[in-house]
Amino acid sequence: MKANLYSKIRLWSGIIVYIFVCMHLLNHSLGLISIDAMERGRAIFVLIWRNPFGTILLYSSFLAHLSLVLITLANRKSLKMSFGEATQTIFALIFPLGLIMHVMGTRGAHELFNFEDTYQNELYTLWVDQIQFGVMNSILIVLVWFHGTIGLYFWLRFKGWFQKRISYIYALVIILPVTAFLGFVSGGREIKFLYEEGYYIPPKISEEMINTVFQYILIGLTIYLFLILSVFFFRLLKWINRKRHKLIKITYPDGTTVSIEKGTTVLEASRIHGKPHASVCGGKGRCSTCRVRVSFGKEFLEKPSDEEKKVLERVGLNFNTRLACQITPSQDLTITPLLPPDSSIKSSRNVPLYYDGAEQEIAVLFADIRAFTSIAEKKLPYDVVFVLNQYFKTMGKAVEISGGKIDKFIGDGVMALFGIQKTPKEACLSALKAARAMSEGIEDLNFNLREDLDSPIKIGIGIHIGKVILGDMGYADSKSITAIGDSVNTASRLESLNKDFESELLVSKKVLDLAELEQQGFISKEVSIKGRKEPLSICVIEKATNVNIPLL
Template identity: 45%
Template sequence: KFTNYGVALQTGGLLAAWIHGCIGLYFWLRLKPWFNAITPLLFALAILIPVGSWIGFYAGGKEALALYENPEWRRLMLAEAKPPNTEGVRQIYDIAFVMRVIICGLVGLALSGRVVRYVLERRRGTYLLQYPDDKTIRSVSGTTILEASRLHGIPHAAVCGGRGRCSTCRVRVLEGEEYLPEPSADEVRVLERVGAPPRVRLACQAVPSGNLSIVPLLPPNATVKDARRRNLDMAGQEREISILFADLRSFTQFSDKKLPYDVVFVLNRYFAHMGEAVEDAGGHLDKFIGDGVMALFGAKSDAKSGAQAALKAAHNMSRKLADLNAQLSDELDEPLRIGIGIHAGPAIIGEMGYGTAFGLTAIGDSVNTASRLEAMTKEYGAQLIFSEDVAQQAGIDFTGITQRETEVRGREEPVKIYVVNNAAEFAPSG
């Protein structure tokens, strides 16, 4: 018979098996580099295949029912199919009943297994887990750091779902490392792949046996792309880098006289040109602050190439600004002017921020000095000022370029600086 109950059972079975399969495939494939490209196709297949199957099953059932009304077709079909007799039918129903009991028993066993595990874990004791904001939770022994976070509703990145493959759950262990077992060979392999420094562990693999203080290294909404980034980008570390600040001169007067649309249009063109100038030189565009730009050089190379790249970027910026002024000559009452400051020195670099405002940046005295050198370009009426430290790191002889010594707020010693009126005409080379 083609009953509603039978249709519902078949539909439920189809959906359960299909969704289960899709979830498994998703967790298996989503870390593959090509996964994003074929997601729309997979999504379409995931919908179309079960819908097509169900329509086929339903239409076939209806058609068979209609044919069954025809006595001749029924006689031929029964002769061909050799259906079981009453005893055979009874046996089939008995087998179906036993199968259902077995399935329900297995599901019940799985659920009670969780209860038993929970009771055993409670008996084994607990440990305290401390997070950076001083939030502390108590979790039962035997749970991983990731499980503990989830059980207490603390968001924690876990792109691969806790299978120890994506590395997005990684944490830095501040205290209590001795309460963690040695990482398995698989965990070591994943940590090495992302260049993780010592004291970094996968939260989904580490099962603490005592109190622990940790810092998750990726934001809870980390993606597969974040997982592929080397740890160098994430962990805070002190490095010798060059920092560049650039700012538009007199832009406030310009924005006061123009419509908001024009201001945004000009600024976006300016940002695009400056961004290209930095990236062409091999720098990292840190952020745009108002009409200013902050960029880092040498964060992923060495101090010498960083300093050379920063000087190259200043040269590029000046040239690109001249191009932009030529392109916008009809819109601008006077050409845009820029002031650039560069300093080289130690800075703490790492990925910092929150939510979408999260990225590689630098902090420290060197950053403040670069910003102050940029501000000094107004006072000197120059386009570029860079410190002696930049010149030394770059290993370039700047004989012939105006040199000064100046006090810089926040620094005890005077700073030797080079003053360049037009960075486009200045061609640094090592």
Template identity: 40%
Template sequence: MAAAEATKKAIDGAALVRRIRLGSGLVLAFFVITHFLNHSLGLISLEAMEQGRLYFMAFWRAKTAMYVLYGALLTHLALGLWSLYKRRPILRVPPWELAQMALGLSIPPILVGHVFDTHFGFTLAGVDDTYAYVLLLLWVERPYGAVLQIALLLTAWLHACIGLHYWLRIRPWYPRAVPALYTIALLLPVLALLGFVQGGLQVIALAETPMWLESYKQTIDYPDAAGWARIRNAAETGQQLFLGGIALALLGRGARRLAGLRRKGASVRYPDGGVCHIAPGTTILEASRIAGRPHASVCGGRGRCSTCRVRIDAGEECLPPPAPEEARVLRRIAAPPKVRLACQAKPAGDVQVTPLLPAAASARDALRAGRESGGREQQVAILFADLRGYTKLSEDRLPFDTVFLLNRYFAETGQAITSAGGRIDKFIGDGVMALFGAEDGADPALACRQALAAARAIGEGLDRLNQALSHELKEPLRLAMGLHVGPAIVGVMGYGPAMALTAIGDAVNTASRLESIAKERDAQLAVSQALVALAVMEAGAGLEAHPLEDVAIRGKREPMPVRLVARAADLPR
């Protein structure tokens, strides 16, 4: 119990750290955006940059904003070092996450010098850090100064864009906003770079006039040798502190690993028999990465997207209860019992798990209901429809004509199913399978009525198609349909890109066999009396004109009462 409580506190702490990192990152991203906008004014003139700087400084050097900015900067740096210490295994993280980490760690060594040249130059040496002063330093006084500044600009922007993308990508509205956001993400740094270069060229031209240069340096209290010594010493101290922090984080990783080897760990077992032995405090997602097993994680293990979710097949008692943040995500996706987020679950003992989404799961999969992925049993109405004699019909047709005719048929059938409220499960050759009432909590009686409405609409669509193509067809198209309702297992099944919501079970098999019976009896539809009774809540009402027979169904001991409908278009509305 003590170990489980400690693990729960650790998970709560990790969630708090993620929220603080996000908040500090958003503050820094806003600063960078406003700074870039100020840079872009260089495309107008150096004077425009200086005028924009007055508004920029009025906001960011106000006492409250300055404390928030530097607090966010120090917090983000500290959490970056903490992530370097805690992250495991660092060489097996996704490429985008590794790139963001590398970009983030490369920013401070360049940023420290820039900060001390500007704000701390103002406070330590009394210099008026105008745009012309900074551009003079970077384009005239220092070799490669402008190159380093451009590198800082691009590195900070890429780091911010990666973080924002992987934060927003699981939002339902994000795919629609991508074109506009991508345009902004591309234009803003380009305009800032062009403004920075244009401003630098203007300062280079001004600096070629010795009188201007001397006069300007006096105007802004350009630092003397002693002032530059103070600024450089402070900048070097800041760089050394950061590099020392990296060294401490790496040493801490090594020490933690050695300590973990001495402690009793746990194991994570997978459906194929694979096992990964892990140190205490390791998540199931980290175990998959240690073992080199592909495991979906759209948000990078931050507990936001749910794509890493797993079913706990054994050892559930070895996991602490979900922390509030994980519980909130599990409620959002309506996860069934024993489903956990692999990035949050830290086994204290041996567990056996089954990943519920393919390793290549996308952000769209993150929004899919968890109960669908986990599987559930419920009453579903199933429709099977198949063209009769189509092989013979297509023998004398060109491939293009065959595809054209099939697509016309599929369009009529698909429209009929979706308009009635059904879901197309799959097209199988020249046949189709559709589900009605597959959504969690659906009304089975309504699903049966929708299935009958779809069958009628398919029959009407076939009549329209035969009339439209009468000059092309030697004989009219014919079809057979089977309709049944019953309990089925509904869930997301398949592999890789072929994962989709479907249903399996005896009810599905029965509907397929009713379609075969419709072919044998030369009827367009064979519908089980169970579906008719549930649809109208009064056995036979509305379909008395269609014969009711007890039909032997392959695989069933007792005959099933079935109504045979010669023309589906004649079904009552």
């Protein structure tokens, strides 16, 4: 609960500071028009942020955000992190150094000495009188901007709408700081011209003002550097204390064991000991890519927090699965990371229960074109591709309207799955409905291509039901949900046997029994299937359109 509260405070305080920076950059961008335009924009900016409410909101947000950055850094069990996290953290630690000087030179001077920190005066200081501060100010803006942008990206990248509009968002991320910098340069060149021509006279700055502002800057920098040193001193004390306590062992699938102190998350354990572990969100509990299956010790773990439950429910994971970034074992644990270390954002989105492997009884359908080689030999390559694409389209639509899922296209063949997360009866009815739709679709296809084909396309279909292993299998971008098992091989064998019976559909009797369909008029046979000890009872159906299926 505390971690969740910290996360929300850090997020929303960061958003407030980011809005402030966005407005600041927009104000700078007006320099592309004129200094007067910048000043008119500044009037609105000051109205929003220099009233009591705006001041309290901004500075409390900044202090809260910085404090939580330091607290998080102090409490991390390991400083190993992704490049994005490391960049964001380094920027977060550096930019307060420049911010202290910038704020004291503008707002501080205004409050203490009633100094008018107008754009004319600031541009003169940063572009003409003290250009080194102008360079530092530009670097500061870049650091703040990209720190906030990285943070927002980590938060929003799991939103579907964000991924759809990411190219436009990237453009804005680049355009705003660029236009702000160009506006700053344009304003600086204008004020330099006005100063050299005598149209602008800079205000006199007293020695007292310079010394006072400098003293406050020195105090601020000293306090901040002390806080950073305190964080690392605290980490040193924790490391010394860790050596005195009993360690907890975590066992990985390859049999290796790592030891951690109590209070360390499983994800931190992987990072500390160099075990590759996916974590798209950086361990903030926003994605599910660090998920693990707990095979031993789950009874000793605390129950999932509300936030972890939401993530687990969103991706449809079972009770043995937990987020590695959210569990802190108090006893020895055996875990299996469920995603490869290089998993992407896509892996964090909604996935079915069988995604990581499950056994289920489903119907499997194979369909293939009879004697396609002889058809292809008489056609140009372009014609072959055209005919095949029309055929695949027909097969795909038949599977989709029947509630099935295309597993893969193999040459001129199709493999489809039916009844995933449904009853066996529904699986069989869906598969038979798809077979009928395929037969009807092929008749229409033959009619439409009658002038392009020397002879009508004929297909063979095989359907069987049984237990298979479902899961996301493959390599890299070629991974997809597929099924393996004896039932898959049986359905494939039935499809190929159609040519022996000169039929269009061979279906195991088990499928028709589970579908509760009338079997009169079908020829019953027993066939030997390679890999099966017992013969398989099947029904030979001349045309798949002969199957009468009730409305599902």
